[in-house]
Amino acid sequence: EPEVTQTPSHQVTQMGQEVILRCVPISNHLYFYWYRQILGQKVEFLVSFYNNEISEKSEIFDDQFSVERPDGSNFTLKIRSTKLEDSAMYFCASSEGTDYGYTFGSGTRLTVV
Amino acid sequence: GESVGLHLPTLSVQEGDNSIINCAYSNSASDYFIWYKQESGKGPQFIIDIRSNMDKRQGQRVTVLLNKTVKHLSLQIAATQPGDSAVYFCAERGYSSASKIIFGSGTRLSIRP
Numbered sequence: 001e002p003e004v005t006q007t008p009s010h011q012v013t014q015m016g017q018e019v020i021l022r023c024v025p026i027s028n029h030l031y032f033y034w035y036r037q038i039l040g041q042k043v044e045f046l047v048s049f050y051n052n053e054i055s056e057k058s059e060i061f062d063d064q065f066s067v068e069r070p071d072g073s074n075f076t077l078k079i080r081s082t083k084l085e086d087s088a089m090y091f092c093a094s095s096e097g098t099d100y101g102y103t104f105g106s107g108t109r110l111t112v113v
Numbered sequence: 114g115e116s117v118g119l120h121l122p123t124l125s126v127q128e129g130d131n132s133i134i135n136c137a138y139s140n141s142a143s144d145y146f147i148w149y150k151q152e153s154g155k156g157p158q159f160i161i162d163i164r165s166n167m168d169k170r171q172g173q174r175v176t177v178l179l180n181k182t183v184k185h186l187s188l189q190i191a192a193t194q195p196g197d198s199a200v201y202f203c204a205e206r207g208y209s210s211a212s213k214i215i216f217g218s219g220t221r222l223s224i225r226p
Contacts, residue, residue, distance in 0.1 A: 004156075033213065040121075043157060043202065043216040056213055091156050098206075101147050102214065104156035 002026040004105035006092050012111045013082055021077045021108045023092030032075045033093040033102060034067065036060070043091065049075065082112045121200060123221045132190040134220045136203030141184060143205040147214060148177060148188045150199045157202060157216075160188070190222075198224050 005024040013019050025032050034046040048055040049067055066078045075094075079086055089109050093102035126132045138146070144165040149157035163170045163177045163186075170177050176189040186203050200221050204214040 035216075042218045043151075045213045045215060048213050093156075099145065101159045101162050103159065104149075106156045 002103070004092055004094055004103050006090075006105035006108050008108060009106065010109045010111070012113060015084055015112055016081050019079050019082055019110065021079075021090050021092075021110070023075045023077070023105060024073050025075055025092065025094030026103055027073070029094035029096055029103070031055075031095045031097065032067075032069070033095075034077045035091045035093065035104075036088040037091065037107075038088045046077070046090075079110075082110075084112050086110060087112045121219050121221045123223060125223045125225055126193050127225050128193060128195060130193055132188075132193045132197065132222060134188045134190075134201050134222065136186040136188075136217050136220075138184050138186060138203065138205045138217070140205060140207050141181075143207050145206040145214075146177070146179060146186050147204045147206075148175075148186075149202045149204060149216070150197075151202060151219070152199045160201075193222075193224055195224050195226070198222060 004026060007022045011019055032049040035043050036046055037043045045058050047057040047061045047067055052069060064080045068076050087110055089107040091104050091107045093104045095102045124134060147162040148160040150160050151157045161172045161175050161177050163179050168179055174191045178187045188201060190197055200219045202219045203217045206214045
């Protein structure tokens with residue numbers, strides 16, 4: 001069964017450093033998403049991406065965040081200057097279209113120290 | 114804003130019994146609903162979805178019921194097994210926002226042997 005692949009599975013970074021979280025969505029999917037989940041809390045929407053541009057973003061997704069699809073297969077989330085409160089699980093997801101459920105990756109656990 | 118350390122409702126069910134997990138959604142304009150299962154350390158896994166023009170949809174051992182009048186969604190799991198232990202999230206997509214789905218706060222299902 002096709003999967004969404006995320007790397008790394010765990011990233012530890014110092015406060016103020018830049019991090020890039022990587023995702024390989026399912027190959028025939030056109031819509032891509034990033035969500036995050038702070039430990040013990042619900043899954044929160046960050047951003048959606050379609051046709052090489054952001055479709056929608058939440059208030060969490062401020063100027064410190066950016067997304068990119070640098071080639072035909074990868075989809076990345078960059079946090080420019082990490083803060084302690086950015087520590088969370090970050091999930092990438094993709095879907096065939098807006099009328100379909102999303103397939104999520106296994107996540108990247110980001111720990112900011 | 115979000116509560117820190119959100120306490121998840123818990124449902125404890127005897128193995129072999131049926132489980133019913135409930136969800137109240139907030140947006141009367143939502144037109145698409147999904148149930149996700151999240152096991153510890155993993156990403157949300159799609160279980161079943163339903164569109165707003167339906168009241169009921171069945172899958173393998175799972176049934177989703179939608180009551181638009183009271184904005185209520187339920188997930189029924191037949192003959193609950195140990196592997197069903199997880200946190201279950203309902204998610205909704207608003208008609209005006211085809212770009213994203215929003216997750217509810219989740220219910221932890223635990224199975225008694």
